Amino acid sequence: MSFPWAREYKPANGFTQFLDERLPLPRLVYNAVGAGYPVPRNLSYMWNFGVLAGFFLVVQIVTGVVLAMHYAANAEVAFATTEHIMRDVNWGWLMRYAHANGASFFFIVVYIHIFRGLFYSSYKAPREMIWLLGVVIFLLMMATAFMGYVLPWGQMSFWGAKVITGLFGAIPLVGEPLQVWLVGGFAPDNAALNRFFSLHFLLPFVIAGVVILHIWALHIPGSSNPTGVEVKKESDTLPFHPYYTAKDGFGLGVVLIFFMLFVFFMPNMLGHPDNYIEANPLATPAHIVPEWYFYPFYAILRAFTFDFILSAKLWGVLAMFASILVWFFLPWLDKSPVRSGHYRPLFRKFFWFGLIPTMIVLFICGGAPAEEPFVMISQIATAYYFLHFLVILPIISSIEKPEPLPYSITEAVLGHDDDAKLGAVSATKA
């Protein structure tokens, strides 16, 4: 499952030899993130974010387990136990702020990770399975984060839960009974809070399991790289340790500085003030909004305002789910043989001037109140979003003339590769 030149693990002493013959855990680590895993030598800092996402998953599990020790999932006291954590539990405020902002940072690094994958077409053969598992992880993250936001039982918790569980009511025929069955009542209450807590505790471990599959699948073809040219030989790669452990260590430091800046100096900036008001089913907040990392998808949900055969609400629900499900089909929608956006002039233009602005516009509209001009702007952005992935991308991949690729990663890094003359496949400028 690796390149022939990968270094082999050699037990250093009697104990590790004993272990290696019975439970080769050190060998596993050595081959996964140690010197035994050859990685393309030209990875940019954009390739740090997978490790960072794994780090934030650990942060969330550790802080979350501690918070669960002090929290009570009961609609009567959930808000009060959250305040108990903030006021009376030793360093409870730090745990909760780290957990709340940790979720935001988890999404920030995962979004960068996803859009790096989109730009460098990391989803293409032979890495389709890594991409598919990644989308599964993202869906699980969304479910987990949504249910976690409900737990403090503030106003946005309650009304967010009400809006999102209400989406199931849009399904024809079975919608209403299904919604009542899922929520455990006609509106979110104790039953919903309890099952959300249970699932919020369970799903991170499911995520951890899928992450293991994601990394396993990664180690079959090995990492992609900024040129998109496959690894050909040993001079294209460097062992993961020490080269990429050192690079990831620095990247982690930088992200931690930003993370701690939020935790200690603006812990509530990414939250909503209304969630410090206890849930009240009789008082609807002026603007119900989800957490910021759901804004783009919330904008797509709300962009469908007109009953066209199906109800507007059902269209919105279908579009919101479709906006993520479409990622599952990317490996087969984009047939360009070239991976990296650096060598795809047309793709690159649509990525930077189409997709990225669209995501930003959807983000802004998702957080804005549901009124003009935001609704109309989000409708145009939603249309572009679907056109980009389902129409523009397939067409680009057929008509685009890619720029010449370097012969190898070695050539891309060093500027020359002596083997290139022998192969004489590609030519580069200079």
Place this chain on the structure above:
Amino acid sequence: MIRIIGALVGLGFTFVVMWAFGNGAYNAITEDHVPAAEYTYYKKPVAPAGGFQQDGPFGTWDLAQLQRGYQVYKEVCAACHSMKFVAFRDMADLGYNEDEVKALAAQVQVPGIDPNTGEATTRPALPIDYFPSPYPNNVAAAAANNNAIPPDLSLMAKARGDGTNYIYSLLTGYGPIPAELKADFPDFDTPTGLYFNQYFPNLNLAMAPPITSDGQVTYADGTEATVDQMSKDVAAFMTWTAEPTLVKRKQTGWPVLGFLLFATILAFLSKKQIWSAVKPKKS
């Protein structure tokens, strides 16, 4: 095949959402958009002159101000508002010693149980007690306040955008309806039982002006109790009740950031060192 189906799905969603767009655009053109007075005349919270000592990354509590703020809360706000997440023992944070906390608690009556008969009664509060609620339940609170239940104030400074300044602005923001507003929106009026306040999102607020005149409370430390001063003090106090760990949080943050900065520089240098052998030389 998958690309044809994909394109059809994509065009389908596009068609429906653009239909909705056309519909919205048609409505926007044909219907007159009447701006509401709340949009035009709502004011964002403003900070008092000089701000608050706890503001900013190096801010610390002004303990004397918090003590004055507590006095305003106790003598003015507590008549209608509860503060259920704050206990008397927490008052030690405001610079009171153990005996002073006990004395402060004892000034307030809380619900209790007669140890001999088991009947409901009241007793002086102990440091472990939480601030009592002025009403036995929400029905009583609504009945006494024209159906508007006074919200709990424990977390108010975090439950509103720019909360501390919002509290200060709201308390000092009562006044008559400005002439320009009347000119722009002749129909706008403040119904009986509500009070005009431009810092309140829909401009009409159920709370009567609580702090009305200078000298409404008498400060023990001799500070002149102007309306502005009392509003500022109670806003500071409510910032503390919303987050008693606010200053500790910022003070913990600095060594953490310092350590991380140091560790990150080391990580950068070691990364540079490790990679120097395999980096192509610049020619």
